[in-house]
Amino acid sequence: MNKVETLTTVEFVYEALEQATSYLKQYGREETAARILLQHELGVDYSGLVAAMRETIEERQFEAYWSNVEELVEGVPVQHLTGVEQFYGRTFQVSPAVLIPRPETEELIEETLKLKRELFGTEEVQAADIGTGSGVIAITLKCELPEAEVMATDISEEALFMAERNAETLNADVHFAKGDLAAPLAGRKWDIILSNPPYIAHHEAPSLSDTVREFEPHEALFADRDGLAAYETLAEQVPELISRPGIIALEIGSSQGAAVTELFQKALPEARVYCKKDINKHDRMVFCILE
Numbered sequence: 001m002n003k004v005e006t007l008t009t010v011e012f013v014y015e016a017l018e019q020a021t022s023y024l025k026q027y028g029r030e031e032t033a034a035r036i037l038l039q040h041e042l043g044v045d046y047s048g049l050v051a052a053m054r055e056t057i058e059e060r061q062f063e064a065y066w067s068n069v070e071e072l073v074e075g076v077p078v079q080h081l082t083g084v085e086q087f088y089g090r091t092f093q094v095s096p097a098v099l100i101p102r103p104e105t106e107e108l109i110e111e112t113l114k115l116k117r118e119l120f121g122t123e124e125v126q127a128a129d130i131g132t133g134s135g136v137i138a139i140t141l142k143c144e145l146p147e148a149e150v151m152a153t154d155i156s157e158e159a160l161f162m163a164e165r166n167a168e169t170l171n172a173d174v175h176f177a178k179g180d181l182a183a184p185l186a187g188r189k190w191d192i193i194l195s196n197p198p199y200i201a202h203h204e205a206p207s208l209s210d211t212v213r214e215f216e217p218h219e220a221l222f223a224d225r226d227g228l229a230a231y232e233t234l235a236e237q238v239p240e241l242i243s244r245p246g247i248i249a250l251e252i253g254s255s256q257g258a259a260v261t262e263l264f265q266k267a268l269p270e271a272r273v274y275c276k277k278d279i280n281k282h283d284r285m286v287f288c289i290l291e
Contacts (some may be wrong), residue, residue: 020066
């Protein structure tokens with residue numbers, strides 16, 4: 001991308017923010033990222049940034065800030081530049097080795113917690129998160145259900161390293177295991193099994209934002225057989241692992257509701273299987289309830 005030189009000397013924090021916001025708008029990037037990066041550079045929250053608007057910004061701070069702004073223009077996700085993302089009210093560390101947590105996954109957890117209360121009440125449960133990435137599902141579940149035993153799996157050692165760091169930072173006692181999908185869970189039963197597996201079809205890659213396509217891990221994004229490969233494997237593995245009563249919770253692509261529902265209804269004929277829409281009215285979750 002050939003960028004027009006727009007950088008001018010600034011003295012105050014508000015000038016830095018105005019210049020960066022205009023620069024990002026010029027190249028069609030998310031303008032709010034300018035504020036997030038400036039908070040990161042100054043080490044302040046939103047209130048602190050507002051309070052500091054008329055303060056001077058040091059030259060070295062502005063240079064570091066502008067360097068990150070230029071990375072944003074090239075498509076680097078703001079979360080890779082700050083190293084963190086907010087999820088379910090907590091701060092998680094992220095890196096290019098893991099998917100950046102998204103709000104839709106918070107809805108998967110919200111519905112799972114509701115179903116847990118309905119099915120198990122205050123009973124202790126054993127829960128597993130398949131393909132944990134940065135650990136947001138497993139760690140959030142443990143933080144929300146401190147009495148639960150939680151295990152998480154991933155095939156990527158780099159992802160597990162990041163998840164373990166997050167668990168330590170957030171004081172969440174989660175057990176992590178390396179392996180493909182549900183393989184590490186074999187040999188016992190689980191009350192709750194969750195997964196946000198790769199579900200984007202390879203042919204859909206050109207339609208993705210370059211921020212996602214070029215900078216997030218492809219093994220966590222794309223799946224064979226029109227994005228259904230992981231669900232087909234899970235539908236074979238999970239019936240032997242889920243307890244009765246039990247809950248299976250899956251995040252899906254917006255066009256996969258009918259296919260994934262059918263897969264799991266065939267795998268578990270006795271289960272109540274339903275697809276739930278996200279806040280944007282897109283099919284986003286499939287739940288299997290065994291009573």
